Amino acid sequence: MPYRYAVLGSGRQGTAAAYDLGRxxxxxVIFMADSDRGQAERSAARVNQLLQSDIARVTEVxxxxxxxxxxxxxxxxxxxxxxxxxxxxxxxxxxxAIEAGAGMTDLGGNSDVVFQQLALKAEAANAGVSIVPDCxxxxxxxxxxxxxxxxxxxxxxxxxxxDCGLPQDPEPxxxxxxxxxxxxxxxxxxxxCVFIRGGKTxxxxxxxxLEVVEFPAPIGPLEAFTTAGGLTSAxxxxxxxxxxxxxxxxxxxxxxxxxxxxxxxxxxxTKPFLVGGQPVIPRQVLHTLWEHQIRAGADTRDLILIRILxxxxxxGAPTDVWVDLMHVYDDVTGFTAMEQxxxxxxxxxxxxxxxxxxxxxxxxxxxxxxxxxxxRQAAERGFDIRREVRxxxxxxxx
Numbered sequence: 001m002p003y004r005y006a007v008l009g010s011g012r013q014g015t016a017a018a019y020d021l022g023r024x025x026x027x028x029v030i031f032m033a034d035s036d037r038g039q040a041e042r043s044a045a046r047v048n049q050l051l052q053s054d055i056a057r058v059t060e061v062x063x064x065x066x067x068x069x070x071x072x073x074x075x076x077x078x079x080x081x082x083x084x085x086x087x088x089x090x091x092x093x094x095x096x097a098i099e100a101g102a103g104m105t106d107l108g109g110n111s112d113v114v115f116q117q118l119a120l121k122a123e124a125a126n127a128g129v130s131i132v133p134d135c136x137x138x139x140x141x142x143x144x145x146x147x148x149x150x151x152x153x154x155x156x157x158x159x160x161x162x163d164c165g166l167p168q169d170p171e172p173x174x175x176x177x178x179x180x181x182x183x184x185x186x187x188x189x190x191x192x193c194v195f196i197r198g199g200k201t202x203x204x205x206x207x208x209x210l211e212v213v214e215f216p217a218p219i220g221p222l223e224a225f226t227t228a229g230g231l232t233s234a235x236x237x238x239x240x241x242x243x244x245x246x247x248x249x250x251x252x253x254x255x256x257x258x259x260x261x262x263x264x265x266x267x268x269x270t271k272p273f274l275v276g277g278q279p280v281i282p283r284q285v286l287h288t289l290w291e292h293q294i295r296a297g298a299d300t301r302d303l304i305l306i307r308i309l310x311x312x313x314x315x316g317a318p319t320d321v322w323v324d325l326m327h328v329y330d331d332v333t334g335f336t337a338m339e340q341x342x343x344x345x346x347x348x349x350x351x352x353x354x355x356x357x358x359x360x361x362x363x364x365x366x367x368x369x370x371x372x373x374x375x376r377q378a379a380e381r382g383f384d385i386r387r388e389v390r391x392x393x394x395x396x397x398x
Contacts, residue, residue, distance in 0.1 A: 002028035003354040006073070006081035008063055008093065010034040010043035013107060013136070013180060014084030016335050016343030017350070018043065022051045024380070025351040031076065033061035050333055066092035066099070073100035080104065080354040082135075082346050086183045090133060091116050094362065098127045103353035105346050108134030109184050111194050111232040118233060118362050125361035130353045132368045137341035138163045138230050140365060141325075141378075142247065142306055144345070145385065146234065148371030149310035149323045152389050156312040157243045161231075162213055162224050163306045164250035165338040167296070168328065175252035177296040179338040182287050188227040188249065189259055190268035190283075194235040196245035201235050207263050209248070210256055215305070223256045224248040233364035250305060262286065296336065301329040304337040314389065322388045330382075340381070348377045 005021045007014040010032040018030050030047065034040035037060050044056035061069055063085045073081065073096065080103035083093045087110040094117045097104035108114055117133045124131050134140060142163050150156040167177040178185055192203035206228045213224045227249040235245055262268060267286040272279035296302065308323040327337045335343075349368060352358050358368045375385050 002026055003079040003351075004029050004031075004077055005350065005354065006031040006033050006076070006078045007084055008033045008061055008069070008081060009084035010036075010040045011084065011181070012336070012339050013343045013346070014082065015043040015046055016339035017082050017084060017347040018047045018056055018343075019050055019333065019335070020344045020347035020381070021350065022047060022053065022055050025347065025354065027055055030056045031059050031078070032056055033059050033072075035060060035062050063089040063093060066096035069093060070096040070099035073097070073102045078102045080130075080350045082350050083107065084343075084346070086181055087113055087187065088183075090114075094120055094124075094131055094133070097131055098124050098129055101127055101129055103129060103350070103358075104131045105135045105350045105353065106133050107136040107184070107342060107346060108139050108232070109136070109229040110187055111192075111229055114232045115236075118364065121361040121363075125359075128360050130356075130358040130360050131362045132349045132353065132358060132365060133362065134232055134365050135346035135349050136343075137165065137304060137338065137345065138247065138306065139232055139234075141341055141345040141374075142230065142308075143234050143365045144369065144371055144374040145306055145308055145323050145325065146245075146310070146371070147366055148375050148385070148387065149308045149321045150312075151371050152321045152387060153310060153312040153314050153319060155314075156241070156310050158311045159242055159245045160309045161247035161306065162250050162308075163230070163247065163304070164222065165302060165304045165341070166250070166252065168301045168303050170252045174258065174294050175255050176294055177300050177302060178291065178294045179296045179300070179302055179336045180342065182291045182295075186268055186283055186286065188229055189263065190270075191228045193226045193228050193230065193246075194232050195247075196235050196239050196242050199240055199243050201239045204246075207256075207259055211248070212253075213250065213307070219305075221253060222250040223253055224250050225256055234366045237364055237366050300336070302337045303328045304341045311392075314391070318392045320390045320392050322390070323385065324388075325383060325385045327383055340383075344378075344381050345374075348374065
């Protein structure tokens, strides 16, 4: 059965998602919707060229006006759409989806916004609409792989995740390249992380708890530290079932110290202060000064890593389950690893919504699809996800 899709925001991740919808989603049409028509045209042309079709079309949509978005979704009879615009539009777009009766996913990343979306679960269910926020790489794919690790245990107890998107060939001074929205990046470095510790949902400050994690050559040791928005709903859904749930972001050595300086200077803050009598928002200043230095170019080859350790009981014995994913830039499509990990996870959930495989309501990622089901879909897209189960001699968790 053909489905009518839309992608709001036709940047890097939205373009990758549209390609996946066209390849795997039984699409009749995919609207590339953006306030910048030129960007939407470039995105649609790329998708059509890759798919050798004219399935992607162009339209202008203002994501800041949910009512007009809802009207457009109704007129075009959109089965499901992806919000690939900055996170602060997602609550309004959730209302638009409910008003229009269209399914929705988004790239999330901000815990407070996601909790507000989840509070609309009954309203969406009454409208017969399925909405899954917080898709993408992490949150999103990371959450799905957490489930995949937990599903190998009879009694999961403690789950730890480490993840990143990094250049394959890092260059000083930053040893980092940005392949998504800078608003999403700096959002991760400010505020609190939502974790489970001692069986309870808690908040932990971002940019704390530094550790070093070893990876095989050529990657080597990476710094790991807390960042906001990586777990969110899972830290609430799995509280009481798990004793521990946490994630940390990985970076090449030396980058963490740079971020701490920015934090201590207040450059991640969004509250304005006066400079020469004029209000200035520190985060906007940082974006202006920093983005052009770290923005990935067309020749940037990147990689993504997700590593999960789930500890618990299997067949009566203490057991560790390790899940590892490493994925790299795709020379065939030209999609970065981050675009694939983020866009394709969101597309998988968008396609599931169109096919009515997700219950009505605002549904958390961890409740929308099993880990096993996601891994089957990911394998079709070339993701090499490895799971190793090891019985351990350590004392069983209590």
